[in-house]
Amino acid sequence: NFQVCDRDISEEILSTYLTADRLAVDTETMGLLPWRDRLCLVQLCDPKGQVTAVRIAKDQTEAPNLQKLLEATNTLKVFHFARFDMATLLYHLDIDVNPVFCTKIASKLVRTYTQKHGLKELVQELEQVELDKTSQSSDWGNVGNLSDDQLNYAANDVRYLLNVQQKLVTMLEREERLDLAQNCFECLSTIITLDLLHFKDIFEHH
Amino acid sequence: NFQVCDRDISEEILSTYLTADRLAVDTETMGLLPWRDRLCLVQLCDPKGQVTAVRIAKDQTEAPNLQKLLEATNTLKVFHFARFDMATLLYHLDIDVNPVFCTKIASKLVRTYTQKHGLKELVQELEQVELDKTSQSSDWGNVGNLSDDQLNYAANDVRYLLNVQQKLVTMLEREERLDLAQNCFECLSTIITLDLLHFKDIFEHH
Numbered sequence: 001n002f003q004v005c006d007r008d009i010s011e012e013i014l015s016t017y018l019t020a021d022r023l024a025v026d027t028e029t030m031g032l033l034p035w036r037d038r039l040c041l042v043q044l045c046d047p048k049g050q051v052t053a054v055r056i057a058k059d060q061t062e063a064p065n066l067q068k069l070l071e072a073t074n075t076l077k078v079f080h081f082a083r084f085d086m087a088t089l090l091y092h093l094d095i096d097v098n099p100v101f102c103t104k105i106a107s108k109l110v111r112t113y114t115q116k117h118g119l120k121e122l123v124q125e126l127e128q129v130e131l132d133k134t135s136q137s138s139d140w141g142n143v144g145n146l147s148d149d150q151l152n153y154a155a156n157d158v159r160y161l162l163n164v165q166q167k168l169v170t171m172l173e174r175e176e177r178l179d180l181a182q183n184c185f186e187c188l189s190t191i192i193t194l195d196l197l198h199f200k201d202i203f204e205h206h
Numbered sequence: 207n208f209q210v211c212d213r214d215i216s217e218e219i220l221s222t223y224l225t226a227d228r229l230a231v232d233t234e235t236m237g238l239l240p241w242r243d244r245l246c247l248v249q250l251c252d253p254k255g256q257v258t259a260v261r262i263a264k265d266q267t268e269a270p271n272l273q274k275l276l277e278a279t280n281t282l283k284v285f286h287f288a289r290f291d292m293a294t295l296l297y298h299l300d301i302d303v304n305p306v307f308c309t310k311i312a313s314k315l316v317r318t319y320t321q322k323h324g325l326k327e328l329v330q331e332l333e334q335v336e337l338d339k340t341s342q343s344s345d346w347g348n349v350g351n352l353s354d355d356q357l358n359y360a361a362n363d364v365r366y367l368l369n370v371q372q373k374l375v376t377m378l379e380r381e382e383r384l385d386l387a388q389n390c391f392e393c394l395s396t397i398i399t400l401d402l403l404h405f406k407d408i409f410e411h412h
């Protein structure tokens with residue numbers, strides 16, 4: 001249940017994933033600044049646990065099937081810290097991801113009893129699984145020769161995300177904050193537009 | 207062209223203002239924290255320059271005509287730093303202001319050649335008028351006995367706002383940022399909901 005593709009997903013994978021109502025998505029890049037750091041890998045996982053990692057080539061500027069999938073309005077795209085992945089997908093592949101769920105925002109809105117909203121802590125608390133994060137800061141640029149550790153890391157970053165999301169939705173419903181979460185997710189596309197234009201603190205007084 | 211009302215606007219003023227496509231709005235309060243500092247005054251100005259200041263009583267929790275006006279979908283409500291006024295109007299009078307234009311956001315998006323986005327600087331650059339800001343930090347709680355200086359200050363905070371807004375719209379169109387501004391204004395109601403729940407940095411990584 002783990003597949004690696006080059007440059008894009010196949011038509012076959014596209015149609016399988018399009019039948020899912022939700023999809024976990026993550027990216028690996030050369031760093032945190034989209035206008036400096038290229039996109040190396042895009043990972044996907046559907047509710048059946050089918051994981052795909054798409055290797056993005058240097059200077060690649062489009063991935064039409066990935067775009068169809070990530071812009072498909074009937075499939076919710078679940079990210080952890082969507083703000084970053086959405087910005088990098090828009091900047092590098094011109095993909096306008098929509099609709100979106102962000103597990104970091106959901107966690108902040110409902111896990112008010114902690115300040116720990118990292119993916120590792122979320123997966124630990126909600127799935128009782130210990131994620132190995134040692135490959136997080138590694139050289140993803142050598143994308144044709146990723147180590148087993150890197151590929152495992154990349155797959156695990158999406159593997160538990162849909163379960164985490166489901167539990168966060170249950171908590172958000174319980175605390176009557178699901179609508180607020182939804183409204184926050186709808187702000188993300190404006191926020192990443194501002195990020196990519198290098199605007200900071202547009203909503204602040206100063 | 208300057209009128210003071212108690213607790214709410216009259217039906218007559220309501221129907222006059224409802225014919226306007228845009229209205230400048232500002233508030234004066236006892237301070238910057240809605241959950242601590244009460245709302246004292248709501249100022250309005252229409253495109254003809256008709257200014258109204260509504261004195262809000264201590265413990266007042268509604269103003270039905272003001273609410274109809276500020277929630278009327280055909281009249282754009284123009285604020286300078288809408289985030290604060292919207293939060294205070296929602297918190298104290300349960301008014302969900304909509305639709306909204308914020309001249310501070312517009313200024314930040316288009317006057318990228320300066321860091322000065324205060325109302326005084328905006329009115330100075332775009333209207334060549336020198337606003338007297340000495341009453342800004344004054345006791346607005348004594349709302350039945352406001353000084354002439356305070357009333358003049360309150361009126362001037364809305365008097366130039368629609369002209370400023372019009373010039374900012376022209377600049378936003380020229381720089382092709384009007385849609386982005388519009389998207390930012392649409393995020394405001396979510397942001398003030400977060401503010402009133404004391405959520406901070408929901409969209410940040412940390």
Ligand SMILES: Nc1ncnc2c1ncn2[C@@H]1O[C@H](COP(=O)(O)O)[C@@H](OP(=O)(O)O)[C@H]1O
Nearest residue numbers: 026027032081084104117118119120136157411
């Ligand atoms: N300022 C920042 N600091 C750390 N991680 C950031 C970041 N901005 C974006 N990110 C991204 O947020 C993810 C980490 O989130 P968290 O710390 O909540 O687990 C990382 O993704 P990866 O886990 O795919 O590398 C990283 O790429």
Ligand SMILES: Nc1ncnc2c1ncn2[C@@H]1O[C@H](COP(=O)(O)O)[C@@H](OP(=O)(O)O)[C@H]1O
Nearest residue numbers: 205232233238287290310323324325326342363
């Ligand atoms: N942190 C803050 N510092 C200063 N002013 C703030 C503020 N938060 C909200 N405001 C409001 O923003 C307005 C000032 O904006 P600016 O500094 O851009 O001219 C003030 O309204 P008033 O001018 O009605 O008093 C003030 O009430």
